[in-house]
Amino acid sequence: MPRRLRPVELDFVATAPVRHVHERDMAAPVEAVYRALEDVPGWAEWFAQVSAARPVDAGAGRDITLTGGIRFRETVIAAKAPEVYAYRVDVTNLPGVRAIAEEWRLTPARGGTRVRWTFATDGTAAYRLAAKAARGGQARAFRDALRALDRRLNP
Template sequence: MARRLRPVGLDFVEAAPVRHVFTREVAAPVEAVYGALEDVPGWAEWFPQVSAARAVDAGAGRDITLTGGVRFRESVIAATAPELYAYRIDVTNLPGARAIVEEWRLTPAGTGTRVRWTFATDGTAAYRLALKVARGGQARAFRDAVRALERRLAA
């Protein structure tokens, strides 16, 4: 059953009770990485856990389906090329979630890009506990996604 989450803003990234922050560097320039983030359907080609992605509301929102059937209706809350792309989850079927914001920050690193992904969330006690356990899986998912994105941008 899908349910509406609490509408939070970009400040939630720093204030959330649960924050997972992951960073990796890629050889691609910042502008290319940012372009891949804005290319919503392309996410299914480089982020292994994303099975379907489409832009909605003239690009102001996103419909995302993960492998396993978790679904998100998202609102883009920051799109400041080429350094910041962030979205809030508005509706999901993920049990226990109350608020989620994901932020992608890009900074030049030599001729490449430092990619920092912050997953900021709040939820029930059981949800927060499950996220502690899932942190390693999120780290692997991020690593694999950024590697795949780097290969895609090099092609």
């Protein structure tokens, strides 16, 4: 059953009770990586856990479906090309969650891009425990997604 989450802003990525921060370098230039983040439908082509993605509200939001059936209606809370792309989840069918925000921060690095992804969340005690346990899986998904994106941007 879909439910509305607490609306959070960009500062939540630094203050959330559960935060996962992952970093990785890519060969692709910062501008190309940023364009890929803004290309919402393209996420399903390089992020394996995303089965469907579409922009809504004239690009101010996103509808995301993950491979396991979890759905998110998101609002873009920062789009500062080419450095920061961030969004929060407004509505989801994921149980126990109260707030989610994700930030993608891009910086030039060794002829390419350093990508730092922060997943920030809050929820019930059981949800927070499960979210902490999912850190390793998120790290692998992030690594695999950036490898696929790099291949896509540098064929």
